[in-house]
Amino acid sequence: MANIRKYKNTDEAKQAQREQRARYIETNLVEIKAKLPKEYKPKLEYIAQRMNTSKAQVLKTLIDIKYNELIEAESQQPSPEESDT
CATH class of the missing domain: 1.20.5 (Single alpha-helices involved in coiled-coils or other helix-helix interfaces)
Structure with a gap:
């Protein structure tokens, strides 16, 4: 600036x-736009308020958490080559 x-x-x-x-x-x-049932709006607002952050930051944080869980779970699975032996 x-x-x-x-x-x-x-x-x-x-x-x-x-x-x-x-x-x-x-x-x-x-x-990113998503159409969700109406009950998700107050849930998102509540989480954002409790975390003292924006709704966008809540979504980013939750996506990162889930992404990391999935990557970790995939890294724990044996590869196809290992399961053939």
């Missing part, structure tokens, strides 16, 4: 900030 300092007009600075944020989002983020 150092580029914003070169603007004297605050409107120009705000516009530069919006553009920079849009470039960051386009480059680094992906939007």
